[in-house]
Amino acid sequence: MRDVVAVLMAGGVGSRLNILVRHRAKPAVPFGGIYRIIDFTLSNVSNCGLSRVAILTQYKPLSLMDHIGDGSAWDLHGRTRAVKILPPKTGEKDWDWYKGTADAVRQNLGFVTDRDYRDVLILSGDHIYCMDYLPLVKFHRERKAHVTIGMLPVPWEETRHFGVGIVDNRDRIIDWQEKPHKARSNLASMGIYVFDRKYLVQTLNEIKEEDFGQHVVPRALKEAKVYGYPFHGYWRDAGTIQAYWDTNMDLLNPQSALTPHLPHIKTNHTTARMFYDRPPTRIVKGAAVVNSMLSPNCTIMGRVQNSVLSPGVVVEKGALVKDSVVMHDSIIKAGAHVERCIVDKEVVIGQGASVGLGDPSVPNAAYSTHVYSGLTVIGKQAIIPAGVRVGTNCIISSGAHEEDFQGGVLEDGRTIER
């Protein structure tokens, strides 16, 4: 597949992930213990034999760039293989931030035109799914399409969150509804497009609009041949706190279509700050772990239930971690109770503290659209003092410490900003 070039959009802010994206881009948010969200798309690209991919970054790209490195973790490094990270650059005008996905590609058309590619595969670095793109490209070519959109059949009640396409019996998209109240189709756009390169270059040169979903695709629907490729598999946009937690929990649920056995998903382990390999995980006598995913280098002396633990997590004696996602090197001290929490990296939950228990009907006061479903989110390197009680729907910003917990209680729905 040397004649297909992949362009991966990794510049979105993903602001609904709140403090999880305060210091990193959404594709760089850790997921499933050892992965980051972008690993799924990058592994898909590599697994189907595509050899050249551009990653368009913009927002807080440092940890993302560090993670991608030279691409060799995904075997995308070599004579004919490459990952090119393309941040915005100063061009003819002083200020050339990407104004949208299409604009980002337009500003980097050189990457798409410098070789004799036939098709351009536009992907997003935000989604959790395993997909072989080759049948999609084959489908696109067989129909001599200008644009083919990856489409996912979703439950009808969820159609209002998506762009949905109405297709004829040859899968050609004949109508489109954007986030409809009364959908006429349940085929939702996955934000994945195959473009005939000639058509893409010509269109981006002709028009000035900025976004694929809002501008380029609607225009193509009017003037070109646009097809919908149905994808039947697990696909989630882990773009909200609730969806992020759900998607992690899907790994632990045998009824979900997301299996925890993911040997085909590659990640880059070498970006961790340690220069030696993390040692194995140790579960001591008297500990109890059920229905959980454990990464290397954890030490479990307490109880872990229904949770996803990243490398280096310590759960001390008498502590309980339940229904939670705990990221790298966080420590749950003796006797602490953590339930329905998303705990970012290097957090310390003090001895005997209780975090996440409370009345879920009280949404977060400051971010009621982000945190409302009975989850508490704790930012990177926050320190929860010993004995403190933190309710549910709380947000604790990264770096929070002792002084931020006057009175020893953080009521449901409260936020600690820093």
Place this chain on the structure above:
Amino acid sequence: MAGILALMLAGGRVNELDVLTYFRPKSVLPFGALYRIIDFPMSNLMNSDIERVGILSQYRPLRLIGHIANGQPWDMAGRNRFATILPPFKGREASDWYKGTADAVYQNLDFIRMTRPDLILILSGDHIYKMDYRALIKFHLEKKADLTIGFTPLPKEGANRFGQGAIAGWSRSGGIVTRYAEKPSKRMLDWASLTIYVFKPQLLYEALEANASKDSHEFGKDIIPALLGSSKVFGFKHYGYWGYTRTLEEYWQTNMDLLGKQPLIDLASWQVMTNMADRNIRDCPPTVIGPSASVEDSLFYSGCDIQGSVTRSVLFPGVTIEKGAVVKDSILFFDTKVRKEASIVRAITDIEATIGEKAQVGDDPRGALSVIGTRSAVPEETIIHSGVIVHPNMNAGRFSRKEYASGEVVK
């Protein structure tokens, strides 16, 4: 430590380890849920800033070559850094297999001279320990020694398996070696040789040339006794943990030292590196512990799927333990499959072994270890008592009986 050349003796096969070293030298025997034994001396070298090593290998070097790769896992690939495998080669004489530890080094003298070392550090790839060789080298230089040997207090048991030395004086760091006996039948002297040597290059070259015409070519048996008295031979005292892996029981115990309330081996502080590309460890997903599983006092890395019960055991990546299965006091190598309601007690299962449904391997919690060779498959409902050895590649059809008694060898 730019002027140091390390030579690692890593080619040995050990009879006592039997089926575990049929297809690999002992130095690449899996250890500690993730590692190979050679990772420990390799990491020690790396953490001592020694970046040039020749690895002498003779027995079945394929796995060793694959594991060492180009030395990159230990950051030994670079302009002035290397980890080079030195297998025997055909000389002008018909067969030039290494005839002993000293002969292995002797046959590679041209390679050694080419690197122009200031000092030569000779060590074995067979032990589990943490050591900063810089302290040993500093001692060697301070004493202006010709040869410095690493020693540790002689263990209470198995004294006959060690080279024994007497070290003059009461210094905590070491002193002149006054007597040396290679593997005497009983406890004679206070210090056991770690088979770690620092040589002045010229002395090593001369000693090896002088030994070449003799019948026996071992450092412990021949070279050291020959140098004692004529050269300045010092003993450096090492006090830390030292894990032997020479017999099944020792190898098992050294693994068990990773477990318990206060593990004797503190891996986190040892800063061990391995080759994560070997068997694609780096692509393994996190370990899954199922809803009805129970895991206590055990060690595992990634890629395991545990649905049964595991106690006091060490699991390597890719191990699957199905529902109702019980694993106790055991070491399960990569990709071992334990089927439903099978039971394993005090056993070592080699890579890709399978224990069939309701089968039983080992039954006596204080009995002899059982070993299941690589890619062997114990058929369902078969009972293998403690102390049975199953050879590699024994597929289910080659088990003629339903029960095997202690001491039997299935081959």
